[in-house]
Amino acid sequence: MTSEQPKRSGAKWALVGVGTLAVLAGGTYAAGYAMAGDKLPRNSTVRGVPVGGMPSDEAINALKKAVAPAAEAPITLSAGKQKATVTPPTAGLVVDYAGTIEQAGAGKSLHPAHIWNVLSGGGEMKLKTSVDEAALTSALKGQAQNFTVKPADATVSLDRDKVTVKDGVVGTELDVDAAAKAVRSAWMKEQQLEAPLTKSEPAITTAKAKAFVKEQITPRVSAPIIVDLGKGKVELTGPGIGELTKIQAKDGMLTATSDMDKLYKAAVRKAEPIGFDEPQDAKWQLKDGKPVVVPGKPGMSIDRKAFDKAVGEALTKTGAQRTVTVPVTTKQPEVTTEQAQKAKVSEVTGEFTTTYPHADYRNTNLSVVASRINNTYIAPGETFSLNDTIGPRTPGSGFVDGWVVSGDHLVKENAGGISQSGTAVFNALFFSGLQRIEHQPHTMYFSRYPAGREATLYYGHIDVKFKNDSPYGAIIQSWVDKSSPGGKGSMTVKIWSTKVYDKVTSTELVKSNFTTGRKLTRSGPKCNPQAAAPGFTVNYARLFYKGGSVVKREPYSWTYAPTDEITCE
Numbered sequence: 001m002t003s004e005q006p007k008r009s010g011a012k013w014a015l016v017g018v019g020t021l022a023v024l025a026g027g028t029y030a031a032g033y034a035m036a037g038d039k040l041p042r043n044s045t046v047r048g049v050p051v052g053g054m055p056s057d058e059a060i061n062a063l064k065k066a067v068a069p070a071a072e073a074p075i076t077l078s079a080g081k082q083k084a085t086v087t088p089p090t091a092g093l094v095v096d097y098a099g100t101i102e103q104a105g106a107g108k109s110l111h112p113a114h115i116w117n118v119l120s121g122g123g124e125m126k127l128k129t130s131v132d133e134a135a136l137t138s139a140l141k142g143q144a145q146n147f148t149v150k151p152a153d154a155t156v157s158l159d160r161d162k163v164t165v166k167d168g169v170v171g172t173e174l175d176v177d178a179a180a181k182a183v184r185s186a187w188m189k190e191q192q193l194e195a196p197l198t199k200s201e202p203a204i205t206t207a208k209a210k211a212f213v214k215e216q217i218t219p220r221v222s223a224p225i226i227v228d229l230g231k232g233k234v235e236l237t238g239p240g241i242g243e244l245t246k247i248q249a250k251d252g253m254l255t256a257t258s259d260m261d262k263l264y265k266a267a268v269r270k271a272e273p274i275g276f277d278e279p280q281d282a283k284w285q286l287k288d289g290k291p292v293v294v295p296g297k298p299g300m301s302i303d304r305k306a307f308d309k310a311v312g313e314a315l316t317k318t319g320a321q322r323t324v325t326v327p328v329t330t331k332q333p334e335v336t337t338e339q340a341q342k343a344k345v346s347e348v349t350g351e352f353t354t355t356y357p358h359a360d361y362r363n364t365n366l367s368v369v370a371s372r373i374n375n376t377y378i379a380p381g382e383t384f385s386l387n388d389t390i391g392p393r394t395p396g397s398g399f400v401d402g403w404v405v406s407g408d409h410l411v412k413e414n415a416g417g418i419s420q421s422g423t424a425v426f427n428a429l430f431f432s433g434l435q436r437i438e439h440q441p442h443t444m445y446f447s448r449y450p451a452g453r454e455a456t457l458y459y460g461h462i463d464v465k466f467k468n469d470s471p472y473g474a475i476i477q478s479w480v481d482k483s484s485p486g487g488k489g490s491m492t493v494k495i496w497s498t499k500v501y502d503k504v505t506s507t508e509l510v511k512s513n514f515t516t517g518r519k520l521t522r523s524g525p526k527c528n529p530q531a532a533a534p535g536f537t538v539n540y541a542r543l544f545y546k547g548g549s550v551v552k553r554e555p556y557s558w559t560y561a562p563t564d565e566i567t568c569e
Contacts, residue, residue: 039053072087084140084147086139086140086143140179151169160242204252245257282336311324350495351492363482363483372389374477381468384476387457419456437465472498513536519567527568530564538557542554
């Protein structure tokens with residue numbers, strides 16, 4: 001044997017050893033590869049959810065099952081009672097489950113490092129998400145109206161000396177950008193959020209309204225203003241001032257205006273008992289049933305300009321500053337006896353009588369009205385107001401409760417039934433030829449009145465007004481023939497003046513477009529049964545004649561609502 005033989009034998013065994021190791025290593029590698037498969041690294045977690053060692057599909061499902069409840073849970077934004085709910089998936093907040101698992105390195109690979117990582121590596125991975133900003137903004141804008149409140153000014157109302165402040169309302173709107181940021185931050189963490197709002201103060205805040213009351217209203221009504229006229233004093237009460245004060249809101253400001261004209265008249269009226277008589281204009285009056293001129297006479301007049309200045313400044317003052325001194329002067333009448341004689345009153349130019357079924361309240365209330373308007377003089381160019389002549393309707397002024405129209409039915413109110421006087425006065429003035437300024441028929445028709453050619457009254461709202469557009473004076477004569485049980489009463493109104501037209505007449509009252517009311521059943525102590533009556537439209541005209549021809553024509557039209565039939569249970 002040569003020396004090379006042992007060498008070849010050792011090399012041979014070395015190759016056998018290497019081969020064996022290679023086979024062993026290959027077997028181990030193959031086993032590792034088989035064990036790794038397409039699983040995630042052994043220690044992989046997402047948001048604490050263990051997904052290691054799972055195939056990709058299984059890991060995705062496990063992750064979704066664990067994360068979806070939080071990821072898809074609605075997020076509610078609240079501000080007081082206002083709420084809005086955002087559902088993440090539809091608002092563009094999306095979890096990419098497959099992408100999250102993919103970043104862990106799942107899937108088969110022959111690379112040793114990959115196999116090693118699968119068998120022994122891994123760790124906490126970040127959840128892969130995306131936010132569609134446009135979708136989120138759209139979702140929030142779609143519910144932004146839930147938080148929209150328009151700012152509203154505080155208001156101040158005054159009922160004599162009672163002041164009421166209604167709080168203003170602060171406007172709110174959802175801050176969409178801030179809300180989107182809050183939703184992104186809260187996603188999968190919180191489900192209840194405070195809605196971020198932008199606020200806008202009203203032009204007139206509650207604080208501003210209260211300051212206005214303190215400075216402008218409370219002083220006016222809290223104490224009287226004493227007007228010193230030299231030989232006597234008159235008092236303008238706080239509640240009386242309040243009744244004549246109007247509060248207005250404009251351009252973010254509150255203003256208070258007291259009616260100086262009516263305050264002056266109140267002072268004049270209160271000054272009469274202490275010897276201050278205003279000058280009396282000459283005027284026509286009825287005496288023993290005939291028109292005569294009552295001469296004018298001078299009087300003591302409260303200086304109007306000085307009154308307005310002194311009282312106007314004292315309105316918002318307190319204490320001793322609410323006592324003011326106003327001079328008094330002798331004043332001649334504005335209409336002299338000679339001027340009144342030119343406005344000759346010589347004859348009856350219009351008259352009308354209305355009748356009514358017996359009711360004690362009608363006898364009382366209509367008698368009060370007749371006494372107040374009787375012998376009222378309307379000078380040329382002057383406008384007569386029935387409401388102003390009658391004055392406020394209060395129990396203290398002689399009126400009692402009676403039936404009035406309220407919406408679709410009758411209710412009892414003080415001075416009920418005096419619309420009868422409105423119809424009598426309207427028709428008398430209508431046929432006298434004087435210029436109609438204002439009148440309104442009832443909403444429901446009463447058969448005792450001429451359809452459409454009648455008038456209702458409501459103090460402060462609905463009036464009968466006529467202007468004396470003739471060169472002659474006009475006197476209203478009025479009286480009531482009271483009713484008795486089972487009989488009828490009547491109210492008559494005559495207008496004395498001098499005719500401008502030969503005659504004034506009315507065309508036929510033409511009815512059309514009839515309608516029918518409802519049948520209603522009501523209950524309760526205030527229910528009063530009511531008979532049905534049709535509604536309709538009526539048209540007519542006032543005709544003015546001169547020389548046998550119509551020289552002027554005034555059309556009138558009115559639509560009555562049907563009267564519902566009301567049965568009381």
